[in-house]
Amino acid sequence: MILVVFFVLPVCLLAVISFFPTSPMTGMRTGFAPENYRYFWKESYFLKATTRTFEYAILATIFTALISYPLSLWLVGRSRKVRVTVALIVVMPIFITVVERSLGWMAILGTNGMLDSILQSFGATMPRLLYTGTAVVIGLTNTLLPFMFLSVFASVRRLDPSIPAAASTLGASPMRVFWRITLPMTSSGLTAGTALVFSLASSNVVTTSLLGGGETTTIPVLLYEQATVVVDYPLSAVLAVSLCVIIIVVMNLILRLTRKGGGEQAVVVPQ
Amino acid sequence: MRTLHRTKNLIAVVFVTLIATFMLLPVLVVMAEALTSAEHVAFPPSGLSLKWIERALETEIFTDGIVLSLEVAAGVAIVGGIIGTLAAYAITWHDFRGKNLVETLIVAPLTLPAIGTGIALLSLESMLGLIGKSWVLFMAHLMLSIAFVVRLTGVGLAGIDRNGVVAAATLGARPRTVFWRIMFPQFRGPLVVGCLFAFIISFDEVGISLFLAAPASTTFPVALYSYMLENYDPLVMAAGTLLVLFSIVPILLVQRFVGIARALGLDE
Numbered sequence: 001m002i003l004v005v006f007f008v009l010p011v012c013l014l015a016v017i018s019f020f021p022t023s024p025m026t027g028m029r030t031g032f033a034p035e036n037y038r039y040f041w042k043e044s045y046f047l048k049a050t051t052r053t054f055e056y057a058i059l060a061t062i063f064t065a066l067i068s069y070p071l072s073l074w075l076v077g078r079s080r081k082v083r084v085t086v087a088l089i090v091v092m093p094i095f096i097t098v099v100e101r102s103l104g105w106m107a108i109l110g111t112n113g114m115l116d117s118i119l120q121s122f123g124a125t126m127p128r129l130l131y132t133g134t135a136v137v138i139g140l141t142n143t144l145l146p147f148m149f150l151s152v153f154a155s156v157r158r159l160d161p162s163i164p165a166a167a168s169t170l171g172a173s174p175m176r177v178f179w180r181i182t183l184p185m186t187s188s189g190l191t192a193g194t195a196l197v198f199s200l201a202s203s204n205v206v207t208t209s210l211l212g213g214g215e216t217t218t219i220p221v222l223l224y225e226q227a228t229v230v231v232d233y234p235l236s237a238v239l240a241v242s243l244c245v246i247i248i249v250v251m252n253l254i255l256r257l258t259r260k261g262g263g264e265q266a267v268v269v270p271q
Numbered sequence: 272m273r274t275l276h277r278t279k280n281l282i283a284v285v286f287v288t289l290i291a292t293f294m295l296l297p298v299l300v301v302m303a304e305a306l307t308s309a310e311h312v313a314f315p316p317s318g319l320s321l322k323w324i325e326r327a328l329e330t331e332i333f334t335d336g337i338v339l340s341l342e343v344a345a346g347v348a349i350v351g352g353i354i355g356t357l358a359a360y361a362i363t364w365h366d367f368r369g370k371n372l373v374e375t376l377i378v379a380p381l382t383l384p385a386i387g388t389g390i391a392l393l394s395l396e397s398m399l400g401l402i403g404k405s406w407v408l409f410m411a412h413l414m415l416s417i418a419f420v421v422r423l424t425g426v427g428l429a430g431i432d433r434n435g436v437v438a439a440a441t442l443g444a445r446p447r448t449v450f451w452r453i454m455f456p457q458f459r460g461p462l463v464v465g466c467l468f469a470f471i472i473s474f475d476e477v478g479i480s481l482f483l484a485a486p487a488s489t490t491f492p493v494a495l496y497s498y499m500l501e502n503y504d505p506l507v508m509a510a511g512t513l514l515v516l517f518s519i520v521p522i523l524l525v526q527r528f529v530g531i532a533r534a535l536g537l538d539e
Binding site: 101103153203206240 | 283286291294297299313382383386390394471475476477478482499507508531
């Protein structure tokens, strides 16, 4: 089947290649060179890029969650028209490629860009934003918000509004209702969104390389350079394997964390 | 109490407006800047003209990219639709050995970060001397899209009343007639949406395409990305606008067939 040839085979190959010695002519040759991995872990340059990668990913995940959750809670109480319209505005940009949206942020955040011009007309000066980590986090939050929102909104909408209502009738304070009922009952969407956004953010090349500069290099960006400019396949394979392993482990941890907590099963709804 | 309620409402409205602006602004800014008649990107854009759009349509790297992207996306939609339907049919209507494995395999490409798949395919290409072949790109897009077709069509297929199929067969309809006259009309809607999603996914894909880009295999978004790394001018904005326009067509089609909100599960 196609999937085996174009997915399973290349991925297995990737793990093998990551052990190949580099060859300056063709990018690699066959052999066994575990020092590739040692190189990766010893070079502080890569370790710094790794921490930066996950720093941006974690920030983007937190921001998307902080936007999606209150928005979803507010939306479920609205009329169908408002709900669908706002939800569509948030989700539709998913269909417009990240390249175009990053371009938009360049036009907004850059020197003489939209924000700069508006601030200038008020006589204020804007701090340099484009090509900094701030721009990267803004861009990632923007491009990944639809993914977080889709899964959070789905679980918030499934919550039966009579349950929190019953809790407050029985005398629970709004805070208590939120922490004990609403949040635990909708945590499945939140964790699914977190896993997805974290994975997409920590493997992002386009937004990070366009909105970030030299000092914001992340592992995916380095990997892309190694593969296409330097043509060092073994090193890019090492980067890819290391990154993917970390991402998959973190995703599974996040997903398992809530399953253990009981999630939706914690509340027994009397029939 | 009433003022408190009103303040709460006001905060909510401001919050939602801010989010909507945050999501729409980057898209709209590009379109506004593309229509400038000036030679440089500046805000607010001065003048109004289509000259940059025209120039973008005359720039070979973009037009080549548009043609390739449309070809690949259309191919992915058609082939993905066929393979996806067959797979969905096998999964929803039959039990067979290794069914779980097949299901896992279908979603697997979506769980591995695109950079992993991208570099894996690139090194495979280099080993086999296939660098820059656009059919590898096509296959990569195909395997990303199939999961969506299978899921959407699967829901449609699962909803078919099996008694109707059995009845038609008992009454003497040939298998082909049963398929086209009884089954197909019942899952046509989800299938069309699945194909359109496949088209959009392929057209917008950059993660893997970046790695597979060579002169003959540079898709439109990748061409724009490479151009953007070196240039920042109204031509980029015009190309970005074209990209949005091309993405809007399939979305409008989805809207026509089932309603985009329903297709995304945002509406009941």
